Amino acid sequence: MSNLPKVIVKDKEDIRTNHINWDEYFMSIAILSSLRSKDTSTKVGAAIVSDEHKVLSLGYNGMPIGIDDSKIPWAREGASELDTKYPYVCHAELNAILNTERRLKGSTLYVTLFPCNECAKAVIQAGIKKVIFLDDKYHDKTYSIASRKLFEMAGVETSQYLGRVPLIDFGDVKYEL
Numbered sequence: 129m130s131n132l133p134k135v136i137v138k139d140k141e142d143i144r145t146n147h148i149n150w151d152e153y154f155m156s157i158a159i160l161s162s163l164r165s166k167d168t169s170t171k172v173g174a175a176i177v178s179d180e181h182k183v184l185s186l187g188y189n190g191m192p193i194g195i196d197d198s199k200i201p202w203a204r205e206g207a208s209e210l211d212t213k214y215p216y217v218c219h220a221e222l223n224a225i226l227n228t229e230r231r232l233k234g235s236t237l238y239v240t241l242f243p244c245n246e247c248a249k250a251v252i253q254a255g256i257k258k259v260i261f262l263d264d265k266y267h268d269k270t271y272s273i274a275s276r277k278l279f280e281m282a283g284v285e286t287s288q289y290l291g292r293v294p295l296i297d298f299g300d301v302k303y304e305l
């Protein structure tokens with residue numbers, strides 16, 4: 129007996145429905161990338177895709193390269209802000225932008241959380257033209273309001289992904305709704 133996964137499709141004859149669509153494909157890649165994050169509270173994944181549907185870059189929220197992340201707190205609260213993750217963690221979107229030397233002009237960002245204003249600025253400067261996000265749990269935070277303003281002014285299209293999401297289960301780490 130092989131341990132390899134089996135592909136199951138409901139209607140093998142219907143080529144319109146026997147595969148996942150582009151948005152499902154790229155958001156699933158962003159979700160999978162998020163599971164690489166060591167943040168126990170919010171794991172964020174990002175995938176940047178060309179207008180030819182080619183993956184240009186991936187990223188997730190993590191501590192900067194070369195920094196021993198066992199020495200950095202992952203806490204949300206602490207005696208001072210310096211004892212929290214916030215001043216140190218590199219956001220998924222910024223990592224995805226920095227993780228490639230490819231030209232990102234005109235590309236689309238798939239991201240599991242609506243970008244903060246700092247990421248929004250990087251998205252704009254990189255020439256990314258469209259942002260498709262999954263979760264919007266910080267919708268009312270000032271930085272999310274600033275992001276929406278920035279995207280609107282810069283002509284970056286944003287839309288929430290409302291499609292199907294995969295259930296990914298590695299046992300000790302999983303993604304489920």
Ligand SMILES: O=c1[nH]c(=O)n([C@H]2C[C@H](O)[C@@H](COP(=O)(O)O)O2)cc1CO
Pocket residue numbers: 167169170171172188189204213217218219220221241242243244247266
């Ligand atoms: O745009 C973003 N991209 C991104 O990667 N993050 C990361 C930073 C933190 O590691 C985590 C948010 O943590 P928390 O939900 O515990 O406040 O998500 C957070 C935002 C903005 O919310």
Ligand SMILES: [Zn+2]
Pocket residue numbers: 219220221243244245246247248
């Ligand atoms: Zn951010």
